[in-house]
Amino acid sequence: MTVQIQNTIDIPRAEREIFARVESALQWIGNDLVRRIKAYIDEHNINVDAQLKKSITAQVRRVLQEFTLQVGPNVYYAIFVHEGTRPHWAPLDPLRIWVVKKLNITGQEAEDVARRVQWKIAKKGTEGRPFIEDIYKLYQPKIIPELIRRIGLS
Numbered sequence: 001m002t003v004q005i006q007n008t009i010d011i012p013r014a015e016r017e018i019f020a021r022v023e024s025a026l027q028w029i030g031n032d033l034v035r036r037i038k039a040y041i042d043e044h045n046i047n048v049d050a051q052l053k054k055s056i057t058a059q060v061r062r063v064l065q066e067f068t069l070q071v072g073p074n075v076y077y078a079i080f081v082h083e084g085t086r087p088h089w090a091p092l093d094p095l096r097i098w099v100v101k102k103l104n105i106t107g108q109e110a111e112d113v114a115r116r117v118q119w120k121i122a123k124k125g126t127e128g129r130p131f132i133e134d135i136y137k138l139y140q141p142k143i144i145p146e147l148i149r150r151i152g153l154s
Contacts (some may be wrong), residue, residue: 025150026069029103030058033071046129053127084128
């Protein structure tokens with residue numbers, strides 16, 4: 001005597017559900033990283049005009065069965081803030097704006113300070129303020145456990 005048990009699994013549907021869970025979990029992790037990076041920027045007074053902080057986003061991309069989570073800023077100068085620069089002749093207009101916003105001074109005094117900052121950058125460059133790297137190092141060990149928890153495998 002033989003017993004035959006048939007069980008049909010809708011593989012495409014199950015695959016869609018798994019992919020949706022993975023994408024949702026990655027988006028949650030990305031949003032949490034964004035929140036922590038923005039808090040770090042505030043705590044360390046890195047952001048002068050709020051554009052850097054506003055530009056930080058998390059995006060999940062999927063190509064076939066591979067997911068990628070990208071977290072970071074999308075303003076052109078973010079890399080220079082994060083990594084610093086070698087000595088170079090910085091444009092004066094952005095320095096004037098920075099002096100007014102950061103130091104709350106105007107007029108000729110702001111112009112003079114902006115020129116002194118320009119000379120300092122020309123001689124020494126700028127020091128990096130790694131606002132993403134520090135948070136990622138702290139968060140990295142939590143990614144896989146959080147992903148597993150949010151997908152529902154634990």
